[in-house]
Amino acid sequence: MTKKYEPPFQPVANRRSAAAAAATTTQQPTNPYPGLRTTRGRTDGYTKSVPPTRHIPQFEEDEQQDYEEPPKRARTSSISRQAKPTRRLERTRFHWLVFVGIGLFIMIVGWLSFSALSSWYSIWQDDMHYGRPRTYQVDAVVGHSDSSASPSHFMAVNLNGQILVIEIPGGNASKSQVYIGPRLFGAGQDLAPVTLSFEDCNGDGKPDLNIHIQGSDKIICFVNNGKTFTTTQGQ
Secondary structure (H helix, E strand, O other), X not given: OOOOOOOXXXXXXXXXXXXXXXXXXXXXXXXXXXXOOOOOOOOOOOOOOOOOOOOOOOOOOOOOXXXXXXXXXXXOOOOOOOOOOOOOOOOOOOOHHHHHHHHHHHHHHHHHHHHHHHHHHHHHHHHHHHOOOEEEEEEEOOOOOOOOOOOEEEEEEEEOOEEEEEEEXXXXXXXXXXXXXXXXXXXXXXXXXXXXXXXXXXXXXXXXXXXXXXXXXXXXXXXXXXXXXXXXXXX
């Protein structure tokens, strides 16, 4: 005996043609009044005015547009700490001896600076007046073949600490004489200027040769014998 099975799908009914569908469709009467709807099923020719209704489309849930949620603002937490009380710094106080020491130090530095400056200025003046080596020149009438018209010429030279006096009697260089004075020792003595003066040291009425060394109160006297000078020391 053969078993019959039902078909998996229902048989599709034959579709009617478009012409047959149009023939079976009843033609609806046209509405002579636009904007008004007529009631169906009335054959008396009267119409009933029906106000038009606004059609609001209904969107299904699937057709609604999904919008992204706005970003959420992050929450910030602030921690407040109690401020520490400010501490006033104590003023540093110095002992009065500190100011005294600073004043003494400034005075010492100023004195040393002034001494160095004055020494330099003195040497500079001597360089301008006496040169190097220190040289002094003078004319005098001492009675050695000279006269007021032709006086004798004298030069005093400090040559590296050695004192020399050169005499040119009456301006005649052939009769020149050299007198050797003392030698100076010590720092800076080679720059000490030497000057000459002509005064009577022994009281004989004749001008004697006196040698003056700057920075010393000692006078070196050369006695005049009428022709030359001889060595004699006097205070």
